[in-house]
Amino acid sequence: MENEIRYYLNQIKQAMTEPCTECALPGAPVPEPFKPQYLVTATRLPTGAIELAVNNQNIADKIDYILEAYDDNMQLKTNASIRMENILIV
Secondary structure (H helix, E strand, C coil): CCCHHHHHHHHHHHHHHCCCHHHCCCCCCCCCCCCCCCEEEEEECCCCCEEEEEECCCHHHHHHHHHHHECCCCEECCEEEEEEEEEEEC
């Protein structure tokens, strides 16, 4: 089973590139792709502290980075003691 955060990031990435044709009412125009304004990440550091990071630019690039840099359990590939705990996209 795919990690919930990884699943959500992939769903958001898809919504950013493809409009939801099923979301439109019959006869209404197709809505535009999702354009998030902020990406907030909560990452547990080796000390146990939670680091919050807020991004408001290049969100698609940041999502790509997270998906590449973190493994299937959302642990940083280069340091398994760093783990993505939660995200918020608005």
